[in-house]
Amino acid sequence: MxxxxxxxxxxxxxxxxxxxxxxxxxxxxxxxxxxxxxxxxxxxxxxxxxxxxxxxxxxxxxxxxxxxxxxxxxxxxxxxxxxxxxxxxxxxxxxxxxxxLMAFRGPVPRDPAPAERLELPELIPVLRRDWRRTLPQAPDAVIDGLARRVESRLRGAGSVGFHGVRAPDGEIAARADLYAHDGVAQIESVFTGEPYRGKGYARALMTALLGEAAGAELIFLVADADDWPRHFYSRLGFEQLGRTHAFLRT
Known part of the structure; x- marks a missing residue:
């Protein structure tokens, strides 16, 4: 596949x-x-x-x-x-x-509003903020590592972009990665900050990324089979390609 x-x-x-x-x-x-x-x-x-x-x-x-x-x-x-x-x-x-594994099979959005490209100096503090809200008891070193690991993704594909949309208060409300290589594009790490959920920021971001990746032969993402975002992605035009399994012990 x-x-x-x-x-x-x-x-x-x-x-x-x-x-x-x-x-x-x-x-x-x-x-x-x-x-x-x-x-x-x-x-x-x-x-x-x-x-x-x-x-x-x-x-x-x-x-x-x-x-x-x-x-x-x-x-x-x-x-x-x-x-x-x-x-x-x-x-x-x-x-x-x-x-x-879900592939985009819907119509390409027409004239979507562009998402803002985020460079690492701005993105990493946003990641620290979001991880801190998710893991309030974690040591600072753990939060910093979770944020800075994004640097390694720059080596993963021929084109790697980090994108976001802002709320009226200027904060990054929703963010996601877009990777592209040899005609395939993946949308990854879609995240909306808790204060901004249910307000359309993720939809605006996804529409922008689908517009940017429209020339790819395949656009796909990975969604948790038991979580609600898979239904959101289905409404955007994504269809299931297959299933994978992860086994974790901590």
Whole structure:
């Protein structure tokens, strides 16, 4: 699937370190040890015909690759494998999340209002603000790491842009990333600040990004299968392509 190829190539390009694991690879970034997205296993093919044996090998690989980290994250990007592996991961104490790959199939917005391009010196303080609101008890070093990890995304694709729309008070109300490479575009990290939700900022931002990415052969995003934004994306013209699975232990 082309969307999965994009995601895997993006992860590899941004990662300072990559190590092979059964059926896939692990990406590692020692600068941000607490970042799940920067330190994880990615599996696409079955490393063993026996699901129980395959999961045992993956659990051992996660312990080895992420041994110095406080988490274990294994992303299984094959729906059949993820479904088959779920019971064994649950028995090992992992939580299970299912995500949807969604492709834009709607009409391209006409003359959308442009979103503002955010450079890192302005974006990072916004990220710190939003993470602090989300994790009020977290140490400052953790908040700073979560904000600054955005720097690695600049290596992930040929074109990487951070975009936002402002509220009348001048604050960034909604923000998102737009990555493009070889005819494929991904919209990622869509976020609306809590004081600004339900006021149309996310829709304005998404419309702007869809307009900017209109020349791509494929525009896609990843949505939590159990959370409400997937319905919002459907109303904008996104349709499900497939499912992936994430297994997390903290």
């Amino acid at each position: 082309r969307a999965l190829d994009f995601l895997h190539a993006f992860a590899r390009r941004r990662a300072p370190r990559e190590v092979p694991v059964p059926g896939g690879f692990a990406v590692l970034d020692d600068r941000f040890p607490g970042s799940y997205d920067d330190n994880k296993l990615i599996v696409r093919t079955a490393p063993d015909d026996d699901p129980a044996a395959a999961v045992a090998r993956l659990l051992a690989a996660a312990d080895e690759a992420l041994g110095s980290h406080g988490h274990r994250l294994v992303c299984v990007d094959d729906d059949r494998l993820g479904t088959a592996y779920a019971p064994a991961f649950a028995a090992a104490g992992y939580e299970h999340e299912t995500n949807l």
